[in-house]
Amino acid sequence: MQQSVFPWFQPIIEIATGQVLGYEALARQRDASGEIQSAGGVFSDPNLDRETRLELDRSVRRQALTALAEAPEGTCLSLNISPQWLSERTEEDPLVTLQMMEELGVDPSRVIIEITEHGGCIEQIRALAARYRSAGVRVALDDFGTGFQQLDRLLAFTPDLLKVDMRMFQNGAMGHQESALLHTLGDMASRLGCKLIFEGVETPEEFRLALQCNASYIQGYLFEPALADFLPIDAKQAEVNQLLQGYLERMVEQSARRQWHLEGLHSQLLAMRELLLAHDGEGESALSQYCPDLAILRCFVCDREGHQVSPNYNYRDGQWLSDSSVIGHNWSWRPWFYQLVAAEDYSRRILRSPPYMDISGGQRCFTLTLALDEDRVLVVDVVDQLGGDAGVSPQTSFHSDLMPDMS
Secondary structure (H helix, E strand, C coil): CHHHCEEEEEEEEECCCCCEEEEEEEEEEECCCCCEEECHHHHHCCCCCHHHHHHHHHHHHHHHHHHHHHCCCCCEEEEEECHHHHHCCCCCCCCHHHHHHHHHCCCHHHEEEEECCCCCCHHHHHHHHHHHHHCCCEEEECCCCCCHHHHHHHHHCCCCEEEEEHHHHCCCCCCHHHHHHHHHHHHHHHHHCCEEEEECCCCHHHHHHHHHCCCCEEECCCCCCCECCCCCCCCCHHHHHHHHHHHHHHHHHHHHHHHHHHHHHHHHHHHHHHHHHHCCCCHHHHHCCCCCCCCEEEEEEEECCCEECCCEEEEECCEEEEEHHHCCCECCCCHHHHHHHHCCCHHHEEEECCCEEECCCCEEEEEEEEECCCCEEEEEEEECCCCCCCCCCCCEEEECCCCCCCC
8 A cells, every 4th residue: 555655756946056956755646547646635535544644654755765865966855744743743752754764874954844734733843843953854834825824833933945836826817916925925035044945836937926036946847747756956957047047138128127217207306306496395386387207196295204294296187186184194114214314315315115006096106205405305106117026125226416415
């Protein structure tokens, strides 16, 4: 029975080198016609008792660890272990996978333990994850992002790797919300010191999205399905380099278009600034005859403490409308405000925020801030007509030689 379920190996590609970093061991079996198929259903088969399922699971792990001896030197092996099995172990119980590794002479640094599924006692999982790590084994949190309940695991132990399954986004269009979630996961992994693996990557578009989300590794049908045998370590380098070159060309072109558009907006901001100064900040009279770039959504003025001292001036259908209900709001806590005020070249700098969704209009926007004068800051919300995230950092800034120094 145990030999009826066996491991095949799906390559995990390291983006920076293009090399095959390692493999995830996936359970396989033969159907009645002899065709290879996933054996995932075996481990949840209600017709099999718990002990049989556990022995099958351990058999697949042992076969995979035995096969690792045939893999190219330096490649690693990723093994899935259900929290159910981990939760049933106490701190005194031996860890069977570590015993297997010792018996087979497997270097622990070549093994990654993936904590999969949901459920299981968090405290026990944390303690056992620590035991794996103390033995030199890395720990990954699998399918991260499929449920916020997984945040408790992330808080319980910070894994070495986070795995995000791209397939959870494949049932619908990749809109701003889905893209924002993936970017947030990438940012969180970076802040926690985890490396990010995107699995289920099937298309060049998904590969590019993974790159934008700070992925370190890629796994999926874009490169290979699970295989019976191991690949040479450099088998995918040419393919990865070609994809990276295409990504670079695409992002350079997007960045150039964005910079060209921003330069046009800078002229608009300077013109708006001069009009407001000429009318002592009285927006309605200053802007009444001013027709801005269609991307400019609204503007307002704050004092140096962050308090909004003007209405919102919204440009709609060829005319400026004012909303005084926001006067007095305090924006000092926004990075695009305090970073400008703190800048030594306050009078010459323009800051641009990361993109966000404007709640009132449901449009993707970013915010530009510049000094109106020594005491006031001009804030301009702009529709992000180009979309994408080319050239976007947590906060971007630049100098404008066209702006007179007010110091």
